[in-house]
Amino acid sequence: MFAVDFDGDDVVEWHLTDAGAQSHRVTDYIPELYVSGPDSVLADLERRLRADPAVADVGYDRLYPRLDSRERTEVLRVAVVAPRGVRRLARRLRDDLLGRVSPGSARFYNVDLSPGFRYCVQTETVPVPSRRPRTLRLSLPEKSLADGDLSALSVAGKSVDGDERDATETACEELAEQDPDVLVVSSARLLPLLRDCATKFELDCPLGRDPNRGLERLAGGNTVVSYGTVRHSPARYAVPGRAIVDTGNSFLWAESRLDGLCYLVERSWKPLQEASWASIGNVLTAMQIREAMARDVLVPWNKRRPETFKSVETLHAADRGGFTFDPVVGLHEDVVELDFASLYPRIICEWNISPDTLGCDCHAGRADIPELDYTICDRRGFLPDVLEPLLADRRRLKREASEAEAAGDESAAASARAKSGAIKWVLVSCFGYQGYRNAKFGRIECHEAINAVARDLLLRAKERAEDGGWRVVHGIVDSLWLTRARDDPQSPTDLAATVTDDCGIPLEVEATYDWVCFVPTRRMDRGALTRYFGRTRDGDFVYKGIEIRQRSTPEFVADAQRDLISTLDRHRDPAAVCDRLVRHRTRLRRSDVPTDELLVTSRLSKAPADYDRNTLVAAAGNRSVELGVPREPGQSVRYVVADEDGRGTDRVRLDFERPGVDDVDVGYYDRLLIRAAESVVSPFGWDRNRIRRYLSPGRDASLRGWLD
Structure with a gap:
């Protein structure tokens, strides 16, 4: 299966064929949610739900409520009539229980899964296409999109000559001729504009593959705050039989393109369209949900796992991040950079750190984690089972990329690099998600344990390097930069092998530099941890921070x-x-x-009208609104600074105004x-x-x- 969409209470699967795509209608799919609680509460809920028209069936199952549960618990299974009605019913039931039962006594599970992903994991349907999907690019400048003017449309990378009708006709012809599987659009808002223009000009516009169903709006735009950063999520749309990728709202498309997305679809079972707009954390959660459901573990709607009690001494030792050495400011010659490969996910797998293994009762008193003395169960953990296949695939893909490059097959090398890059982002997020309060399977003690092991490994690597005749000029979390402390130090390769054997985590020679400059902080009082630049022995320049x-x-x-x-x-x-x-x-x-080389790109942290001070970004946001291109918090704005000391919106000129040389504040x-x-x-x-x-x-x- 390549894509899944919903028509009323039916599910429509789309399978790619050599000629295009075929649909298969499923009429017996019934999504399910679960409720746990006291027997009296569940019995009363069951009685009322049997008469609820939104409910297809009610019964009981025995499942594990948590990853570390040793015994199954009887929970109420609620089958829902509408494939996309699970969350709506769960909210209604939760509100109905408020005031009738004590807080926390009734828990809901398997609620907030996206509809396509829910269908795939519940029915064990793998949404991996049988051939490479065909794509069609549609792009429209932002100002034209805001004005509702399709005349500047670009189709398949080529601008259309002519007026709005010509552009619409060209897009419709390309859709009919190419029959793409994926619509890659500069903004999803382009699609309703194209549909409306086709209607206006009485043109047949096959946005979807079902002539009886057209464009559907799935969600409106909204603004969210993630790790202190305000981000805007635009409206989302769907069409039958095709996936839509909004390049302005797809981190994964920007980082790994189609090959990387398809790999993550295979691992997460999120259909391509859902994976394209998902965050890295969302994809990782999907992988974890797959593993949890395979273990008969329920997926909590709202995580309620408080931090365990700790002594002051343990809390002091645990509440730390990765280890860092202040860089030695200045220019250093003949520098070697050593990196632990995928340090945090490898620590998780090698030390078996997981919410269900950490602090187990069966090994009480054993100190498995340095500094913290946390115990780790010998049973294979949940997180290692999720991450180990990704680590193995990344090793394989990096090897395949190197072999393809050596053979001159750039296409195969690019595909392997894209997949490896997609894996890298998931591996990067796996550690941080353990400390994220809303992560469904996160646990802060796992976050602390991983950090403690990482600190120990970096200190051990530093000691081995110094024993081998090297001096550490900088170190941060998983990397060391070394210069010679004596004339005949241990070779970097041998040193890396020594540390690998000692620590159990591969240490690799990441780069050798002719020179590296470590930059001080703005106050010039110490080295900045993440700001440096230099030139490698291969002649490539490296810029960080x-x-x-x-x-x-x-x-x-x-x-x-x-x-x-x-x-x-x-x-x-x-x-x-x-x-x-x-x-x-x-x-x-x-x-x-x-002037296009002078454009500044800034992200709005709030609505333009809500800024208290007339900063440059506020002026740009307000000017954009004045010119008919409204901006939401989290969206970016591009501008040339025309008069930094001016007043109001005249301080800047926006990119689509095509500013001239007279609109530049040289100072x-x-x-x-x-x-x-x-x-x-x-x-x-x-x-x-x-x-x-x-x-x-x-x-x-x-x-x-x-x-x-």
């Missing part, structure tokens, strides 16, 4: 910083970097920089250049004040700043 890697940095400033780092590579002299900076400042002052961008230059020369003790003094009028100019 500096302006180049910040999404708000204009392209012109990022390119200038890249050039300044190349200058530092040639001369190893901060004065030469400042000489080179003059070239970029001169371009800016002469208006030689295209603002000059400060950004100085700041980018400071990151490059600050490892040598130069701050922005010293840069300005060096570049002050009347100094002797140097030719090296102008020579390529």
Whole structure:
């Protein structure tokens, strides 16, 4: 099966064929939720539900209420008539029980599963296509979308010549001719606009594969806060027989494209469309739900697992993150970077850390976790069973990518890299999700145990490195940067093998550098943990945490910083970097920089009208509203700064206004250049004040700043 959609109380499966796709209607699917509680509460609930028209059947099952439950519990099974009515019924039942039973005495399970995913896991239907899905790209500029103007539509990567009717006709013809399996759109809002234009021009527009059913809106737009960041989720749509990928709202598409998405579909059993808009945590949760249901464990609707009691000493030891060594600020030559491969997921698997194994009663008194003395059961844990296949697949895919590159098969190499990249993001999130309060199968003690083991491993690796003749110049969580402490140190490869044998987690030589610069904090009082740059032995430059890697940095400033780092590579002299900076400042002052290279990208943290101060992002948000392109909290806005010290919305010009050279505040961008230059020369003790003094009028100019 490739896609699943719902027609009334029926489910329609779509299977890909060589010719296109075939549908299969399922009329006997009945989704289920479960309720636990006192026998009297369940008996009363059963009696009332038997007369409820939204309920198809009521019965009892014996299942495990938690991962660490040793005995099954009798729970009420409620079969729901409408395939998409589970959550609605659960809310009604929960509200009905309020005031009638004590809080927490009745618990609901298997409630908030997305409809397509619920169908797949309940019926054990794997939503993996039998062939590679065909895609069709549809793109429309944001301003045109806001204006409801389809004339600027791009179809399959090509702009359509002509007016709105021509664009609509071209899109309809491509849909009919190509019969795509996946619609890749710049915004899902494009689809109702295309449908309405086709209706207006009396054109047949086969958005879906069922002529009797058209575009369906699944959900409206909403704003959420995730880990302190405000994000906007736009409206979602579905069409029969095809998957819709909204590139503006799909992290996984941006990171791994179709191959990576299809891999995660295979692992999670979330149909392609649901996987495309899901977060990494949502996909990981789907994998965990699959494993839990295979173990006959119920999936809680609302997690209610409080942190266990700890002594003050244990709490002090546990309430820490990963280990870090302050970087030695400056330029270091002949540096080796060693990384533990997939450290946190490997710790989970090697130490069998899982909500159902940590702190077990059967091994009380045994100290398995350093510092914390937590016990770990010998039974195979839930989390290792989820993560081990991902680790094995990533090892295989990285090997396949290397072999394909060596054979000159770039297509196969790209596919393997995309799948490996998708796995990487899931592995990255698995650790943090254990500490996330709403994670269905999270447990803070697991988070603490993983950190404790990681700290111990990094300290052991540091000691082995120093014994091998190396000096640690920086270390953070799972990585060490080393320079020679003596003339004949142990080879990096042998050192990595020694640590691997000692720790049980593979330590790999991630990179060797001709030089690395560790950047100080803005106050210049210590090294910044995640800001550094350098050049590897292969000649590639590495940039971490500096302006180049910040999404708000204009392209012109990022390119200038890249050039300044190349200058530092040639001369190893901060004065030469400042000489080179003059070239970029001169371009800016002469208006030689295209304005599209000066665009700043910022994310709105609140509605434009709710900002108390007229910041640049507030001015850009309000100007966007004035020009008919409303912005929601969590959405990004792109603008050129026209007058930083101005008032109101005239401080900026938006990207779709096509600002000219007269709309540029040169002083603002000059400060950004100085700041980018400071990151490059600050490892040598130069701050922005010293840069300005060096570049002050009347100094002797140097030719090296102008020579390529």
